[in-house]
Amino acid sequence: MMRIGFLINPVAGMGGAVGLKGTDGKVEEARRRGALPLAKNRARITLALLAQNKNLEFVTCSGIMGEDTLRETGILHYQVLYILDGESSAQDTRRAAQMFLKTGVDLILFCGGDGTARDIFDAVGREVPVLGIPAGVKMYSAVFAIDPVTAAELVVGYETQPLRDSEVMDVDEEAYRSGELKTRLYGIARTPALAGKIQSSKQVYEEGDEERAKGEIARFIHEIMIPDVVYILGAGTTTESIASKKGVKKTLLGVDAIKNGEIVATDINEKTLWTLLEQEQEAKIILSPIGAQGFILGRGNQQISARVVRRVGIGNIILVATPHKLRETPVFYVDSGDPVLDKEFGDSVLVVSGYRMAQRKKIHQS
C-alpha cells in the first residue's frame, strides 16, 4: 500500500487565462476578470486514472484543496489531514505539506504551478518526493509531469521507478508582469522519473540509479578537464558531483568557478563572472539544463548572460544531464535574451550523459 499526500492549489492557473501572468496576490483581480478555478479540472484527469488502483491510499486537505476532487473522481477512501479555513493561501499549502511529512507519506502529489511547488519544497525539502500535475500559469520547475496523464503513470509506477533530482524555480511574478522574466533556482527536490518504458534492448547497459549516473558523468568530465582553463559550473547536483570529484565543494544553487582543481569563485553574479572572464585566457561553461522544461539558458542561470556566452564561445559550453533527466526532457530551449545568439546554438546539442557517452537532443526552433 502506497500512501500519497494529495493537495490542490485551487487558484493555480487562474491568472493566466485573464492575462495576469500568475496568480500570486492576484486572486481577487483574476476573479473580477472572470477567471474560473482550473486546477481541479487538471487534477481530475490524473485522479480518474488512479481511482481503481487498490494499492493507493490518499491523505489530503478538506474541500477545494483536495477532498472535493477526490470524491468527484470516485476515490472515497481517504483521510483529511488538513482543514482549510476560508480562502486558501500559500500558508495553507505549506502547512498541509508539513502535515503530510509529519504523518508519513511516500509521495506528495500536487496540482498547481511554480508557486505551489516552491511552497511545498519550503515545507518538505528533499525528505519526501514530490510530483506536480501541471496547472499553473508558468511551469519552469522540473517537478511537473509533462501532462496529467503522465502524472498518473508516474504514480502507478512509483514503487518500481527511480527518483530524479528536479529543479524548483522561483519566478518573480511582479517582474514577470512587467514583461521581464526573472527566474532563480530555488531548490532541488526529488521526483519520480519515468523508467525507460521499453528497456529490453539486446544488450543493455543500465545506467542504474541517478547517483551512479552522476558519478559516471563526473568521472568523464574529470578526465577531460584541461589545466589552466577556468570552468564555470552552473547550478545543480550534477555539476556539484563534478566539483566533488575534483575534490572541491561547490554551492548547490549558485554558479561557481574552478581552475586547476581549485575553487576560484563561488555563487558568482553576472558582473563578477564577466570580470573573471576578462582575466582568463580560456574558459568553459558546464551546465545542466532544467529537467523536463529543458531550458539551457535563461531560466535560473541568468548570471550566464548572452555576453558571457559570447565571451566563452558556444563551442565551449559543455552540457551535462543524467539519462533520467534527459528521458523526461524531449526538447531543449535556449533563451539567453539575445535571439541571434540563441539561433547560433543550431537545431541540436550534445549532452554528456555518462562516461564517454552523450545524447543528441533537439533544440526548439521558434
Add this chain to the structure above:
Amino acid sequence: MQTKILLDEEQMPKKWYNVQADLKSPLDPPLHPKTQKPIGPEDLSAIFPMELIRQEVTTDRYIDIPEEVQDVLRLWRPSPLYRAHRLEKFLKTPAKIYYKWEGVSPAGSHKPNTAVPQAYYNMKAGMERIATETGAGQWGSALAFATMLYDLECTVYMVRSSYTQKPYRKSMMQVWGAECIPSPSTKTNAGRAMLEKDPDTPGSLGIAISEAVEDAAAHSNTNYALGSVLNHVCLHQTVIGLECREQLAMVDDYPDVVIGCIGGGTNFAGISFPFAGDKLTGKHKDVDLVAVEPASCPTLTKGLFTYDLADEAGYTPLLKMFTLGHDFVPPSIHAGGLRYHGDSPIVSRLVYDGVMRAVSYHQNEVFEAAKMFARSEGIIVAPETSHAVKSAIDEALKCKKTGEEKTILFNCSGHGNFDMSAYDAYYAGSLVDYEYPDELIKESLARIPKIS
C-alpha cells in the same frame, strides 16, 4: 524482372578468400598483453585449435572449406541475393539496390558461417567443449547450433542484462543443447572480481570475453571461440561476398558500392573482402566499400588506430585496430551486436589505408530506414542490419539527386524477429540518440604529453 538471384548448391564456394594475401604489406602482429612482444602460435594454442591459428596468420589467397563443413553450410547456403525493386520504386531512385539475405540460416543471421567451421576444427583437434561469450545472443545461439552438430559441449557466457532481457536467444541455446550462464558469473576469477567490485553490474562483452577465455584456459578439454574481430572469423564469412559476386555476374552486374554494418567487423568483412581484393589487385579500382557503425560506438570514424586489448581483463592479445579504448562501455543501443570498443584488425587496416570508408548513424534514423525497408521489401531486419539498410537508402537517394544509376549491394545480415521490443521503443518515441562525445575527448587527448 528478376527478384531473387539464386545459386545452385554445387555453386556454393569451395574455398574461402583470404584478403591478407592481397594486402600491400603484412598486418601488424598481435602482441602479448604482458611482454608486448609479437605472439607465436604456442601463445594461442591453449585456447584455439592449430588450424584456426594457422588461418589467423596465413597469407594464402584461398583456403579450402572442408567437405564436412560444406555439408552443413548447405542447410541454408547459397543464400539468396535479392534485387530490391520495391524499395527502389519507393525511393524513386535510378540506382539498383541488391541485398544479400543472411537471415535464412538456422540462427537467423550470418553468424553460423563461422560457428560451423570453428566447431568443426575444434572437434577435429579432439576438443570436447567450447566456451564463448555472447552479447545479444546471436553468436551464442549460432555456436550452440554448430557445436551440437559435432557433438561438442558448449558453454556460453551471456552478458547479464541480455540474459534477463532477451529470453528467447537463451531458449534457442537450450534447444540446441548449450549451457548459458549470465556474466559476470561466480565460475571464473574475472567474473568474481567484477561481482566483488560491483554486485549490480549489468555486465559487458569485455567481461564476458574474459570469463570465456579464462574458462577455456583452465580446462584442457575446452577451447575458446570468438564470433567476430579475428582474421579467421572474417575469412569464414567471405562466403557471403564470394556468392554475391557470382550472383551479380549472373545478371551482368558488379557493385559500385558495397555496404555492411560493423560491430566487430566480420559481417562487413564477409560481404566486402572479395570486392576489396578486386580493388587491391586493380580489377575494380573504384568500388566503394562502406562500413556502417552506430554514432554511440563510432570505432572507425572516431577511434584511434593503435594497439589495444580485445577484452576487459586483459587476457587477450593486443591487436592493432581502431579502438575507443577497452575500458569503454558503449551505451544501451538496441543494436547490441555493434557495441564493441574495437574492430577487426584487417578492416581497421583497410580503412586506415583508404581502401574502405566508414559512416555512422543515430538509432532513430536507422529504425526509420528499417521501417521503410519492412514496408517495401517485407523483411523486418535486426537493429544491427538496419544500419546497413540506412546507408544503402542514403546512397540510393544520392543517386536520385545526381541521376547516377549506381549498383548498390548491402549485407542484410539478420532478421529482427527477436528484436520487436526495439521496434516498440522506436514507435513509442523512447529511443535515445546516443553519440560519442569525440570532440571533448580529442581535445583533452591532444594536450596529454606524448609518451614515446
